[in-house]
């Protein structure tokens with residue numbers, strides 16, 4: 034998602050676009066953090082969220098399946114463990130059971146993917 | 152409490168299940184009364200029927216029948232921990248223990264019953280309990296912590312439930328002591344009792360019949376039970392469940408008529424001998440009978456209420472059919488269960504091997520079902536009960552009701568719809584069939600949950616839920632609503648339709664399918680479903696489209712707690728060479744993996760880092776091993792017993808046949824996983840009848856069974872063909888498997904698939920053996936294609952650097968493993984850290 038967020042001071046170079054499978058995710062290491070990055074190629078969109086699933090504290094969201102739901106086609110990721118789903122835009126848990134996950138802005142330039150970190 | 156001018160007062164004594172139901176029904180009809188309730192127990196009315204669930208983690212709050220503010224919201228005055236001690240009939244007044252005195256216009260006695268405690272010396276000792284209230288359970292729990300041997304006095308419905316509770320409380324040795332010569336003497340006959348006893352023994356319950364307890368021995372605490380026959384049973388805990396005693400003491404004191412053996416006498420209006428006083432529930436004696444179940448109690452509440460509101464509803468007895476819950480063995484009795492020949496014709500089916508006993512009593516003209524007993528398998532209970540209660544005319548061969556393949560006979564669905572509108576579906580809440588159908592027809596309800604909300608049906612004991620489900624589906628079908636089994640919001644097709652379309656359009660990728668046949672971006676439901684269809688149709692390498700696979704298929708390994716993976720090499724038929732064993736051991740050591748023999752006769756290596764998977768597989772493959780597809784919806788194991796090569800009973804070489812079968816079907820993707828077994832003789836050491844397809848050697852060849860299932864709802868496989876040779880067996884299997892792959896819904900095991908199939912086993916037999924659809928040859932060719940395109944996915948990955956790259960944790964630090972993975976030591980190995 035190429036959103037302009039004024040508070041972003043730091044665009045961190047995560048990887049090359051072809052490092053992340055089409056319509057799937059991969060995990061990026063940023064300092065001591067793990068960030069899940071999603072290449073929603075069907076929509077030509079990119080998203081990034083925390084890699085930790087809040088349900089059972091598993092570092093696995095990057096291995097989850099993405100898709101969308103509802104008339105608004107809200108993009109989402111499903112955790113591979115117990116299939117809790119989270120909005121890729123707001124991070125909100127769509128099964129309304131877990132707390133929201135953190136999302137990050139992403140931009141793509143010249144075949145490189147950048148994640149906005151504070 | 153505000154009493155309006157002219158407002159009448161109803162006082163309810165007893166805040167148990169039936170007293171509560173009375174209040175609930177009353178406030179729903181009218182708020183014009185001033186309603187006051189006295190309860191002796193310290194808490195709001197709770198679900199006594201599910202009391203035992205208190206030991207399985209339910210709290211008192213979970214069991215409560217109402218929300219905390221319910222009484223207040225409905226302007227009901229509730230006094231708890233305050234039993235009524237005196238009723239003055241002349242003044243129409245009650246006095247409570249806390250000193251409250253109030254006048255009533257109508258009085259409703261719902262005092263229930265207490266446990267009947269026989270007068271045996273020593274009954275007062277510490278460690279002797281009854282099983283009725285939450286307080287009883289709390290005391291039992293505290294005592295059980297320090298007890299080893301426990302017994303229940305009484306082998307009736309409640310006694311067995313109490314015994315199960317003792318097992319759940321961790322009592323090592325649990326006994327049931329019954330005075331009568333059989334268990335559940337009110338519900339089942341002695342043949343049934345014998346079988347039940349064997350079943351209970353398997354659960355760890357020791358049953359002693361014909362035992363008359365003479366003394367509860369010990370000092371201050373109970374130490375043993377002594378019996379009239381001079382025997383003794385050492386125990387440190389006893390639960391008395393010798394029957395119930397109606398709580399009529401208050402009524403008796405007031406001068407109301409009571410029965411000689413207890414109970415407050417009522418007429419069909421639920422009126423006691425004083426016209427302003429009603430009695431309902433377990434304290435009421437109607438026609439010389441105490442009804443110790445909730446459903447009749449609720450009916451009594453309805454009648455009393457109707458009478459007070461000047462209606463004409465009356466009580467004329469109630470069906471006492473019951474199904475035992477919780478114990479782990481199905482037991483049910485219905486209608487006239489004990490009637491015998493010559494007053495009826497009785498059909499008995501008994502299978503001591505499987506532990507099933509069924510008896511039905513039929514009218515002499517063969518037309519009607521009168522009652523019966525079911526033990527070991529009570530699936531048919533609801534339908535049989537309906538058949539009795541609605542006097543449905545029986546089919547020409549009534550034995551079909553309890554015999555025969557209860558696979559997926561279409562009769563079940565049809566049967567429900569043939570019930571009359573007045574059929575009582577939910578007896579706890581008194582909901583008729585018509586109410587459920589109306590909810591579907593008029594309110595647009597389409598689910599069991601919807602029915603529960605709309606009609607309350609199914610919210611009591613829950614026994615009728617399967618019937619409700621069939622009714623909802625049946626009604627919708629009748630309305631011409633085509634109940635379409637669509638995959639998800641992105642595809643308006645069933646799996647089978649989608650499979651046909653995908654083949655027709657020669658669709659090879661998910662994206663193409665979505666563009667052509669679906670909408671939106673897909674989701675975690677349709678992606679793996681389409682992936683499975685694509686494999687079933689083309690058998691391409693699944694990891695080429697890795698992001699539409701479920702996690703396990705995406706990384707060709709099962710994901711574990713903590714984010715590591717497991718590795719299961721194929722060990723066809725369970726046969727493994729010493730060399731292969733050594734390599735497995737070496738690999739496990741090198742990569743710090745936990746090893747375990749699985750329930751499927753092979754070896755699982757747990758705790759592998761994502762990054763290590765290709766290396767691990769490379770080493771296993773160098774030693775000749777291949778993927779076991781433990782992660783896929785595909786063939787798992789063909790379990791074998793050692794068979795005729797070593798076993799003195801074996802009639803054929805079951806190991807060789809198992810290996811042949813396993814290698815034949817390995818890797819083929821299906822709607823759900825597939826398991827198989829081959830046994831060398833009828834002793835069945837390979838448990839073939841628990842499998843999706845199972846083969847048992849006979850003197851003349853093989854018997855082929857299909858559609859068995861373990862898991863949470865186990866079901867035995869059914870015989871498809873007997874005494875066939877290996878070639879025929881394989882031919883049938885080819886057809887069977889391909890038919891399943893093509894027609895089952897996503898994630899539906901073969902057993903469920905068969906259960907849903909119209910025509911059930913006889914239909915399946917026709918398709919597979921008699922080729923009734925004329926597709927046998929096609930099925931054989933299709934599966935041939937799948938077999939000939941087999942590839943070990945792991946060898947493709949190991950040999951392809953591009954594919955190997957997918958197995959990294961960090962894209963920007965491929966060498967680094969997930970630093971959050973953590974292990975703990977366990978015996979001589981490691982385990983995943985607790986979450």
Ligand code: SRM
Nearest residue numbers: 709717748749750751752753755781787860861862863900
């Ligand atoms: C490893 C093993 C347990 C063990 O330590 O023995 C096992 C482990 C798992 N079983 Fe199982 N099952 C294992 C034998 C069984 C058996 C026994 C058998 O096969 O003889 C059964 C009952 C028989 C049956 O399936 O009919 C069994 C019934 C299930 C079920 C319930 C299936 C059902 O129809 O109800 C599931 C859940 C599912 O598949 O949806 C399941 C699912 C699982 C999963 C895959 C859960 C998951 O998705 O993470 C487990 C993870 C495996 C792993 O991490 O490697 N496992 N599981 C056994 C592997 C056998 C093998 O060599 O492949």
Ligand SMILES: Cc1cc2nc3c(=O)[nH]c(=O)nc-3n(C[C@H](O)[C@H](O)[C@H](O)COP(=O)(O)OP(=O)(O)OC[C@H]3O[C@@H](n4cnc5c(N)ncnc54)[C@H](O)[C@@H]3O)c2cc1C
Nearest residue numbers: 165167168169190191199234235262263432433443444445
């Ligand atoms: C373990 C267990 C399992 C059961 N399983 C089933 C089952 O599977 N199916 C089924 O249909 N039934 C089952 N039952 C029976 C069912 O619980 C009863 O039929 C039902 O609770 C009867 O309701 P009731 O209101 O008449 O009596 P209760 O629920 O006993 O309520 C009576 C209440 O009145 C109070 N009371 C008594 N005297 C006074 C007084 N003087 N003043 C104020 N309050 C007073 C009592 O303390 C009690 O709270 C089971 C019972 C038990 C104990």
Ligand code: SF4
Nearest residue numbers: 712749750755862863
């Ligand atoms: S029974 Fe449950 S816990 Fe045990 S392996 Fe199977 S799925 Fe896992």
Ligand code: FES
Nearest residue numbers: 086088089112115
């Ligand atoms: S850990 Fe993610 S859903 Fe359970």
